[in-house]
Amino acid sequence: MKKLLPLAIWSGLALGCAGLVALSDARTAAANPSGSQHVVTMDNMKYGRLPGGLKVGDTIIWVNRDTVPHTVTARDRSFDLRLNPGQKARMTLKKAGSFTFYCTLHPLMRGTLAIAAK
Numbered sequence: 157m158k159k160l161l162p163l164a165i166w167s168g169l170a171l172g173c174a175g176l177v178a179l180s181d182a183r184t185a186a187a188n189p190s191g192s193q194h195v196v197t198m199d200n201m202k203y204g205r206l207p208g209g210l211k212v213g214d215t216i217i218w219v220n221r222d223t224v225p226h227t228v229t230a231r232d233r234s235f236d237l238r239l240n241p242g243q244k245a246r247m248t249l250k251k252a253g254s255f256t257f258y259c260t261l262h263p264l265m266r267g268t269l270a271i272a273a274k
Contacts, residue, residue: 191215191248198226198239200261203267210271215248226265231256 183247196206199221207216220226220239228237228247230265234255252273259265 164207175209193217195219197221201265203258203265206267206269208270210249210269212249212252212271212274215246218245220244227260228257229260231258
């Protein structure tokens with residue numbers, strides 16, 4: 157079985173982090189005072205309810221409560237978060253638009269983030 161890298165390493169390797177999102181470990185990132193904070197939980201091989209009314213500057217905290225690893229990967233590759241079981245990752249939204257995403261390990265897990273300008 158392959159050993160997964162810690163979240164901090166994956167955050168540094170994430171694709172396109174300068175375009176849509178700024179990534180960091182949720183334990184060390186400061187709260188974003190200019191936007192709202194939302195939590196999306198991955199559990200039972202599904203993404204939880206996705207937040208509505210997202211705006212540039214908002215932050216999404218992704219939480220993996222499953223017993224297996226998951227990703228949050230944009231179809232356009234503008235973001236790619238990888239979370240082991242029990243891990244969290246913070247993603248600050250930097251660009252308006254509609255972004256479809258999925259889990260590269262479980263392709264039936266998918267969703268869309270609709271992000272409005274400030």
